[in-house]
Amino acid sequence: MGGRHRRPPSPLALAPATAQQSDAPRTYTVREGDTLWAIAERFLKDPLRWAEVHKKNADKIRDPHWIYPGQVIDLVDLFGAALDSTTVESAGATPVNEPSIFAVRRAAPAPVVAEAPVAVSVAPRLSRALGEAAATPYLVGLDGVRATGAIGRVTASELAGRAARDDRPIQAFERVALSMPTGMAVAPDDRFVTFRYGPTLKGRGRVVIPTGVLRVIGAGANGTTEAQLVATFESVQGGQSLVPLDTLLPDWPAASPLESGPAVTVLWVEGDALIPTTGQEVILSAPADGSRLRPGDQVTFTGRAAAGESALVATLRVVKVTPQGATARVVSQGLGRLERGMNGRVSARVP
Numbered sequence: 001m002g003g004r005h006r007r008p009p010s011p012l013a014l015a016p017a018t019a020q021q022s023d024a025p026r027t028y029t030v031r032e033g034d035t036l037w038a039i040a041e042r043f044l045k046d047p048l049r050w051a052e053v054h055k056k057n058a059d060k061i062r063d064p065h066w067i068y069p070g071q072v073i074d075l076v077d078l079f080g081a082a083l084d085s086t087t088v089e090s091a092g093a094t095p096v097n098e099p100s101i102f103a104v105r106r107a108a109p110a111p112v113v114a115e116a117p118v119a120v121s122v123a124p125r126l127s128r129a130l131g132e133a134a135a136t137p138y139l140v141g142l143d144g145v146r147a148t149g150a151i152g153r154v155t156a157s158e159l160a161g162r163a164a165r166d167d168r169p170i171q172a173f174e175r176v177a178l179s180m181p182t183g184m185a186v187a188p189d190d191r192f193v194t195f196r197y198g199p200t201l202k203g204r205g206r207v208v209i210p211t212g213v214l215r216v217i218g219a220g221a222n223g224t225t226e227a228q229l230v231a232t233f234e235s236v237q238g239g240q241s242l243v244p245l246d247t248l249l250p251d252w253p254a255a256s257p258l259e260s261g262p263a264v265t266v267l268w269v270e271g272d273a274l275i276p277t278t279g280q281e282v283i284l285s286a287p288a289d290g291s292r293l294r295p296g297d298q299v300t301f302t303g304r305a306a307a308g309e310s311a312l313v314a315t316l317r318v319v320k321v322t323p324q325g326a327t328a329r330v331v332s333q334g335l336g337r338l339e340r341g342m343n344g345r346v347s348a349r350v351p
Helices: 038-045 047-056 128-133
Strands: 027-029 072-073 139-141 147-157 175-179 191-201 205-219 225-232 240-242 261-270 283-284 298-302 312-322 327-332 343-349
Touching: 027 205, 038 047, 139 283, 139 312, 139 327, 147 240, 175 205, 191 261, 225 261
Parallel strands: none
Antiparallel strands: 027 072, 139 205, 147 175, 175 225, 191 205, 191 240, 205 225, 261 283, 261 343, 283 327, 298 312, 298 343, 312 327
């Protein structure tokens, strides 16, 4: 996800995985709220081994940003020896809403019946397109976002005895009280995006990183507004601010190729990653010729070609534009590094 909660390497990451765990599972079935980071931390005891889990399941997980409830993750041989235990489906508690650059950021492509918490109704999921749009980081001015409210305490939870704790991430389907501006009209089914701030880019602005989506249920105790967490992109915490969910999705026309488009500069790379991956998000400057990028525009970054290798570093598609910059998503990748300060060119533009 100035990256998304990058953690120092675990000592376990420096040692070969040769000891077989007695309770090592062969497979794990993805549940609502799971991430590759959390799965690696839970079973391999080191979240930085998420890449091994992805590589092992590359045939079914094309993009490590996207895993869906119901997917069966193969864990055979990841513990270092042949496994003889059966599939583990009941490893205990509800999955923790872990912060990660590989969060479950989009809904499943087909309807999946989620296991609802006791006595807490389950709201309809966001569509894949709307969830993807809501999860997109973006750049705002140095003064930040004019927020319209904040998350208060948990009011209903399936986690017995934990609803009153304010120091833990809020889980999917839990209900929370919202602190809203005086006089602001809020109706049931209104949705708000929760967010945190990423890094401040000197002279440019602040990166806003969405963390989840809340759906208003109605009036709670003492006239407060009550809402339910219906989508998580990373850790959602009490005190985080809210902005209304934009439900208008752009209809991007086809972009027309440019022979030599204007230059743009990388301002921020999701997770501070150096090697781009498909689906990763990057914030770009406005074009050097003074024009503005539009959703659907294409930007290409190239490096120095080696013998027998392509010069392509990455091709990105613009998905969100603010006055301070544009957020683009990697749609194809090469072998080079993509880092702050790197220059690319607009290679296709929408009419």
